[in-house]
Amino acid sequence: MSLKVEVISASNVPNLESFGESDPYTTVTYQGVSKKTKVIKSNLNPEWKETLEFDLAGVAIAGKDQLEITVKDWERVGRNRLIGTAKIPLIELTRGGAQSKDVDTILFDGQGQPLQQSKIKIKVNYNPPPGAAPAPGAPAAGGGGTAGGGPGQEVSVDDGGEEEEEEEEEEDTGPPEIDPATGQPKPKPKKKKKKMGKRRFRGKLSSKPQDFQIRVKIIEGRQIEGSNIQPVCKVTCFNQVKQTRVKKSTNSPFWNETFFFNFHAAPSELFDELLEFTVFNSRKLRSDAMIGSFKMDIGMVWEQANHAFANKWLLLSDPEDSMAGAKGYLKFCAIVLGPGDTPPSMKSHTTQDEFEDIESNLLRPAGVQLRPATFALNVYRCEDIPRMDTAFLQGVKKFFRIGEEVKELVDPYFLMGFAGKEVQSKIMYCNDHPEYNQTLKVGLQFPSMCEKIRLSMRDWDRITEDDTIGTTFLQVSNISSPGDQGFLPTFGPCFVNFYGSPREFSELPDEYDNLNCGKGEGVAFRGRAMVELKTIGGELPEIPVEDIKPEDVLKVQKFMRKRRYKIHAAFFNATMVSAIDAPVEFEVSMGNYGNKLDDYIAPSASSTQPTNAVFDGSHYYFLPWGGTKPCVVVDAQWEDISWRLETLNLFEGITAALESNIEQVRVGIKAKLPTPELAQLLISALDQLVDDCKKPLPTPTKGTHLPTELDTLLTQYREMEMESLIEMATHLRENATDINEALNEAENFVQILKNLAIEPQNSMPDVIIWMISGEKRVAYYRIPANTLLYSKNPLYCGKECGKIQSIQLKYPGQKQEKKTDIPALLRIKLWLGLQSEEDAWHQMQKEGEMAVFAETYENQISILGNWTNKGPMLTRPKFSDSQGKVKLYKEKFVPPPGWDWEGDWYINPELSMLYDKDAGHRTFIDDVYECQMRLPGTNWVESSRPWANVKGDPMSSKGELELPAGWIWEDDWQIDLNRAVDEEGFEYCVEATMGGWGPVERRYHLCRRRRWVRSRKLVENVKQKKEKEKQLQAATEGWEYAPLFNMKFHHIERKMDLVRRRRWHRKMVNLEPGAPCFFSLVDQEDSDDEDEDQMSSLTAPRMFIVFDKPFKYQLRAYIYQARDILAMDDSGMSDPFARVSFLTQSMRTENIKKSLCPTWDQTLIFEEIEIHGDPRTIEAQPPEIFIELFDHDTFGEPEFLGRAKAHPMVKLDPSDARSVVLQWYEIKRGKESGGELLAAFELFLTKMNGKDLPFVPSKRGELYAVPNGIRPVMQRTAVEILCWGVRNMKKYQLASVTSPSIEFEVSGNVVKSDMIKSTKRNPNFSNPHLFFDVMLPKEELYMPPVNVRVRDHRQFGRKPTVGIHVLKSLEKFRVDPVMQGEQDTDDSQAMVSNGPGGEHVVDMPEEAGGPGAQTKEVVDYEDLDWWSKYYASIGEFEKCQKYLDRGLDTITVFDCELEKAESHGEFLDFCETFDLERGKDDDDEESNIIGQFKGLFKVYPLPSDPNEELPVKVLGNVPSSEPEECIVRIYCLRGIDLQPNDPTGLADPYIEIKLGKKKVDSRDEYIPNSINPVFGRMFEVTTVLPLHKDLTVRVKDYDLVSSDDLIGETVIDLENRLLSKHRACCGIPKSYYLEGPNKWRDSKKPKEILEDYCSKNRLPGPMFYGNNSAKVGSKVYKLSEFETTKPNSPDLGPPEQRLALHILNTLDIVKEHVETRPLYNPLQPNIEQGKLQMWVDVFPKSMGEPGPPFDIKARKPKEYVLRAVIYNTVDVILDETSITGEKMSDIYVSSWLQGLDEKQKTDIHYRSLNGEGNFNWRFVFPFEFMPAENCMVVKKKEKFWSLDETEQRLPAIFMVQIWDNDKFSFDDFLGTVELNLNNMPMPAKRASSCDLKQLPDITMGNMNVKTVSLFEQKRLRGFWPVYDERDGQRQLTGKVEMEIELITKDEEEVRPAGKARDEPNMNPVLEEPNRPETSFLWFTSPFKTLRYIIWANYKWYFIIFLVVLLLVLLLFLFIYSFPGNFSAWILGN
DSSP: OEEEEEEEEEESOOOOOSSSOOOEEEEEEETTEEEEOOOOTTOSSOEEEEEEEEEOTTOOOOTTOEEEEEEEEOOSSSOOEEEEEEEEEOGGGGSSSSEEEEEEEEEEOTTSOEEEEEEEEEEEEEEOOTTOOOOOOOOOOOOSSOOOOSTTOOOOOOSTTOSSOOOSOOSOOSSOOBOTTTSOBOOOOOSSOOOOOOOOOOOOOOOSOEEEEEEEEEEEEESOSSSSOOEEEEEEETTEEEEOOOOOSOSSOEEEEEEEEEEEEOHHHHTTSEEEEEEEETTSOGGGOEEEEEEEEHHHHHTSGGGEEEEEEEEEBOTTOGGGOOOEEEEEEEEEEOTTOOOOOOOOOOOSOSSOOSGGGEESOTTSOOEEEEEEEEEEEEEOOOOOSOOHHHHHHHHTTOSSSOOOSOOEEEEEEETTEEEEOOOOTTOSSOEEEEEEEEEEEESOBOOEEEEEEEEOOSSSOOEEEEEEEEEGGGSOBOSTTOBOOOEEEEEEEEEESOSSOOSSOOTTHHHHTTOSOOOEEEEEEEEEEEEEETOOOSSSEEEOOHHHHHHHGGGGOOEEEEEEEEEEEEESOOOOSSOEEEEEEETTBTOTTOTTSOOOSOBOOOBOOEEOSSSOEEOOOTTEEEEEEEEEEEOOOHHHHHHHHHHHHHHHHHHHHHHHHHHHHHTTOOHHHHHHHHHHHHHHHHHHHTSOOOOOOTTTOOOOHHHHHHHHHHHHHHHHHHHHHHHHHHHOOOHHHHHHHHHHHHHHHHHHSOOTTOOSOOEEEEEEETTEEEEEEEEOGGGTBOOSSGGGSOTTBTOEEEEEOBOSTTHHHHOOSOSOEEEEEEEEEEGGGTHHHHHHOOSSEEEEEEEEEEEEEEETTEEESOSTTOOSOSEEOTTSOSBOOGGGOOOOTTEEEEEEEEEOOOGGGGOOTTTTOSEEEEEEEEEEEOOTTSOOEEEEEEEEOTTSOBOOOTTTOOOOTTEEEOSOOEEOOSSSOOTTSEEEESOGGGOOOBSSOOTTOOEEEEEEEEEEEEOOOHHHHHHHHHHHHHHHTTOEEESSTTSOOBSSOOTTOOEEEEEEEEEEEESSTTOOOOEEOOOOTTOOOHHHHHHHTEEOOEEEEEOSOOEEEEEEEEEEEEESOOOOSTTSOOOEEEEEEETTEEEEOOOOOSOSSOEEEEEEEEEEEEEOSOHHHHHHSOOOEEEEEEEOOSSSOOEEEEEEEEOOEEESSTTOOOOOOOEEEEEEETTEEEEEEEEEEEEEEOSSTTOOOOOOOOEETTEEOOOTTTSOOEEEEEEEEEEEEEESOOOBTTBOOOSEEEEEEETTEEEEOOOOSOTTTOOBOSSOEEEEEEEEESSGGGOOOEEEEEEEOOGGGOOOEEEEEEEOOSGGGBOOOBOTTGGGTTGGGOOOSOOSOOOOOOOOOOOTTSTTSSSOOOOOOTTOOHHHHHHHHHTOGGGOHHHHHHTOOOOEEOSSOGGGSTTTGGGOSSOEEEEEEOSOOOTTSSOOEEEEEEEEEEEEEOOSSTTSOOOBOTTOOOOOOSOEEEEEEEEEEEEESOOOOSTTSOOOEEEEEEETTEEEEOGGGOOOSOSSOEEEEEEEEEEEETTTOEEEEEEEEOOSSSOOEEEEEEEEEHHHHHHOTTOTTSOBOSSOBSSSTTBOOOSSOHHHHHHHHHHHTTOOOOEEETTTEEEETTEEEEHHHHOSSOOOOTTBOOHHHHHHHHHHHHSSSOBSEEEEEEEEETTEEEEEEEEEEEEEEEEEGGGOOOOOOOOOOOOOOEEEEEEEEEEEEESOOOOEEOTTSOEEEEEEEEEEETTTOOOEEOOOEEEESSSOEEEEEEEEEEEEEETTTTEEEEEEESSTTOSSEEEEEEOOEEEEEEEEOOSSSOOEEEEEEEEETTSEEOOBSSGGGOOGGGSOBTTTTBOOOOEEOHHHHOEEEEEEEEEEEETTEEEEEEEEEEEEEEEEHHHHHHSOOOSTTOSSOOSSOOOOOOOOTTOSOGGGOHHHIIIIIIIHHHHHHHHHHHHHHHHHHHHHHHHHHHHHHHHHHHHHO
16 A cells, blocks of 8 residues: 655746745655655746655555645755645545545645645545545544644644644554654554644652662764764763763764763752753864754653653754754663663664664654744733842931832842743842833744743842742643644743742741742742743844833733632631640731731731640640631732633543542452443443533633633643543443453543643632741641632532631641641631622531621730739730730721621630640649759758749649649659659759759759659549639639730739730621721821831731531541551561541550551540531531551650541441441551551441430450451461571671571461571571461451561570561462362372383484485584574574574573563562561661561461361472572673763673672673673582572672772572572573584483473373373373474484473473673662673582583674775865966875774875876775674774773774865865765766765665675775765765775785785785876976976967067167168178
């Protein structure tokens, strides 16, 4: 099948030339593949008549496909210019059968406007594939897979091949097409219409620093621009720079160098940094040395498949000169490795055609070059910028009355950054709301590989460094879209919000400054900026900053229209509060509205009343709001962008519904539901998705909303995606066959929806809740505004709008990672909406009454025991706010308009004042200090304060302390001796106020004290408690007392109290709905502070929801057990207990000693929980339960182990029959996992309908147990344990672990192993089989963990625990029981001996007289080394052709470790290895593992009747555990991409083998300067298994002076390989050879191995019938089945052995192989440092001597000689002009082999006047070459001081250059040709037929050139073209006639030849060149100069001159002699 496009002609083509006419050519593009016609010179009506054929690779044309036609004007210099374009839909060709179409269409210009007169004529022929169905009709929406845009439109780059997505199933299979934009496979053609391009989303990245390694491999360059350049490539990765070697005189350098960059950084920061490739010409000065560059961000590499670009090409360009076009191509690989990642291969593709298709693998947009573009950011204004500078100078000016009004203390300027470039606006001094009205422009090459545009505001400082105010980022992928219908980055006009550190200014350094730079989550609003982004294509900015025109500023004003919004919040509970030192309040703010600590903001009711936290009776604190729940309201004004946020809410709702449905299906899979039920769940989920996607998107309301251009484009994009989702979901519903595959596809739908739910133009700031303690901000929580936004349409309402939610506050900045406690837990209801829609909030408050109060505090001071509110000592106004900052006199309050008073002022004490210090406690210890003093030299007497508290404040004596009501004393007063005191309980110091108490009395001590304690117990009932509260409230009259106003208040007056206050409230009622409730206070008469006047002119009331009465509940927490919790003690255990917190109560479980899998089996009952609100609301949204686990320590605070969250099952009717189920809850400690908790929770509504609650569970001692209906159902179970041994035990308490035993604990049952006498002799247990008969849960969900505890038996009976392991669950070890008799069914057939006689195969010798009668055939293996087998196995056939021709066996090469290969199961079939741990798992320590336990578990049910017979033991057949002496052979082949350790970016690797205490290495034969070394070494070591089971293979870097560095190591468990049933000790080959590279090397013959296998696996057999058939088990094998033809090799072994080997190859045992093992370094434990290909053979000596080892020595190169005879040059350009005006050149030829760089030159052919040069000159180049690998081996020192030669393997490229010789200046370069000896273009026979078409050229598309290998041809003679590359185009500059011959070193000795024409001048004999006589050097041959230069050019001048001279002489003689002769003649006559 094919698509043929015949480009016939064009007419009336526009003329783009100033002189002459256009030179048109046509490009046809289909599915991203472009083909060109020839160029028609100077013709406006060109006729091409050229057919272009597209290979469709078996894929039929889809109805949406089209052809893109581009007509361009060809330019010799500069870029080709666009004439016109056209698009031809192909839908007519899809009707079925062969189709043809004639097209005569007009062209469109670059702006999309039609060129009416210009037409193009084309014919399209299409042959569909067999069976291709006609495609359904579809509108032609765009081209195929190209990333090219429509006319005049730029496009975005496609990352990961997602730029074009199709919407339906693939029509056909076949090889995937490659997208030329990215080199990724393109989606196959689909059936439906095309969508807009997929956008790239990076998602949220972690801000936690991690180890990363970035590997960059620079392979080669092609067509680097420039003449005779010496290129070098520099790679810049973030802040590290590395560069390649310099390559001499080439435009196609081959580097093949790898660089490693190691970073410890957060992904969110690292992935935004740049990776830049720059190619320089090392010959030039630094200023103009750069040829081209390419930039991308590191995150782009991370987003690719496997986080890697493999063998991609980069288009290099000049960033300064965008019109210069391509500067060359660079081939590279790049990998970003995170912890635990496996790096993909960076191996270059091997291809016969070296000139591979760069276009299909190029990182650039399809069909176009990089185009210049400009990001133009219009910055209009900024708002709400916080103060950044000190007010010192302002204070000085104010004091001296200098200057004008107070100025804002910030000098902001705006900064835009992209791809490493920055541009900033002007600085606006002293302005927190600057209006810039400037355009910032950044130039780029479009499409760019960088993803983020950074916007930041900074504060200018005169002296110090400028401060960052805030930073935000615009993701390019969010504001643009690739594809034909995509759009360029565009944004706004819209506000962007900035977040960072808290706004409050501090003179001290801010610990949260990093947040302002965009690192981490900002905790506070920092301002906003009105910006607009446009992308201008085709130009770079000339001026980076310009002012915006006034008319453009006016156009944007409409986008700044504000509307009034309200944020309502109702606080129901604040629990687990950590701040207990000062009153706590919560502030709600949005933007800067509601910020109570900002002086510039009008006050609002944005914070709750300050309340002291109260103890909950167990551990935590809560705010006692009772039935009066505080409410806050914040008034704000924002732009109305509700339709944008409603769109987000719609998508989030659809996503949440789909995720919920997917989770239901997953739960069904876990519950093992029948497939039809699962299918029904999936179908209903897809049906709901289809229905949801049909819901309409919100649209902007005309007149209210102002959509931007981006809004319109995003709406189109989203609608297309929704249609696509409907089609994909419908297709999946109809065609899904596999549940898991369908679920994966549904997960893709979720990701698509999440990508759609991104709104870049979200100008509404987040709502932030702060917890403030005193004046300090403690913790925060950020909530996106859209989740709270109210909409009349429920579909568009925010998911949390008006709903009660639980919010766990966070510490700001880095504190969140360091602290483990929760700052506070809130139950809160939030609402955000327009002020006009506020009624919706009030209608939601169906429970409780909304009350608004005016609030003021009355303040008094104690003077001489009398309380007064007058006098200078009172530092606060008589009436003020809670902070005492604002005067608030009761009589000054005036109700706001629309409000009125209800009742008079009344005292309303703050609720926490009603709680005493013993509140919540069941028991309490009272203490009082007895204080004494003395003067020096006197006795101790009572102090002036005889009784005091711990702070020294006076107290009543211990006898006067009264017992509170409801309490009883438990004991009498006692002296506390459990402290640092003397025997009388005294502690001493010099002065009580200074502290420094100590237990020893000194003479200088003047004060002493001792502590008396007495405990009491709570016995009061609820009635007494209520009565007590009423009495307290009445007695105190609402006063709160404190020593000072800034200290914590309490309700009972003490002797030290000097101040008091009480709170007054007055209720207000609303007369006009929606009226603002802020008070305007009448003028303050006695105020002299202007600031205070301003603050008090407006004040906010307090709001509450008041509930009549609470509902009472009982919570039952069933805490059953936990597993795999963290170890916190040094012993490797913990003493865990759990604290359960629910609202205002908390309880704790008992301590479980020394366990990581504690079983508490305890029910915690929370009585009398008061919850306000409708019980049905509580049932729908129950409060969260927090369970925190701690490790109990005898001394010090308990250590935090982790936290889990749960919701209770709510039962409003106690008789509810539903049963709660135990569930596993994940325990988290910060971001790490802390195990799992098995628990369940029930919440009962008490005293409802008079029904009683269910009976409490039975007690176990004092504790309630988990009841039977909830705890797991148990069954009798067998647990078999193979306790094989321990390995690698580290020392414990400085002593070795030599005599260990193991305890296994399962569900409280313990079984112990016997003791190992000495691990040094035998680390295995002598009786390894152990058995449990225990009761275990029937359900696998509840299967308990197994605790494995290793104890060491030491002197004096000590048995310390030296290591532990926790096996989470035994479920994976569950097997079916085998009853007696079942396993013996086939035993009767088991026969190990040979069976009855059968047929025999006899290898007969050939008959006498035949060719082989006398001698046995000898096979020549000389050229067949082991590496031939290796290369044949990995597919590098060009390196092993002879081996393949013989048809010999290959081996398996694994790309991973052998144990991780498929079906091997890590060789854990006999026993597994379990790591033993000890002590705390400290992150700073390298490893917590102290050894291993080797063993296995099997679990199966037992009969419930103990009298029934038990099943057969599964682990009964165990081999001997005695040590075995073994021979170990380690074959190390080669290293791959090793981490370099030298500054050169290379390493000097060698192998070190460590096995036990034995070490061997190849240090003396290290490989210098290589990171891909070929080792080719075999090491043989003798060892004893299992004493030394761990084989460590290290790759180290050789250093001459310092110690050798470790590159990486790998560890192999030899014991597992030896014991495995897979027989991994020696891989078996495919054939049984007695000689050759596949010679048998095992110590046992195949027949013996087969017998052993059958014996171990309880298989009957093998039974041999003769030597050609055998029976194993129930199957009979015949030799003829495996060997269909008679073997032709005489080296094959006997038939029965061959048959046994063939049978073994069908079994699951390890075959002959090579494994690829990753290397790791302890310094970077999770980052791979490279790979090592190797294998290991293990031969137990008890089985006999093994066969000879393989010879794997590395291949050695052969020596060759290249002879090149330069005969002549022809048509060389004449570069100079002689003094006589002639064009001429002094020609010589220079040649070398690339890499060797040893240049040889001919002599000079002087004064060539016609471009011809004659030389007859021989070049001789000896070199080393590997024919098998087609590469030249170059060994040379990198620097003259280098110790070793570096070996490089390079392509053998022969360079020939022609130069013009100059004596007094540098020689001039004329031209070059590069000839690859393996792939040489054929020479021309004659000079006239020699041109550039002989050479391949990517640019001109000339790739199909006839080539030949010189290694096969041996000799070539003819003409080759020589060219110079100028302005990106090749120009023919001459032709060289030469003969090239390749011979071996041996042949050279037989046929010698000297260089040039030196002796021996033979093979061939070279005569002196027959040069013209004009060829000479002028100043060395003056006579020749006269003859050939002067005479040849001026002879006629000389002749004329001589003739004239003679005539003049004759005339002179005549005149001279005439008078005399004449007179003589006269006289004579």
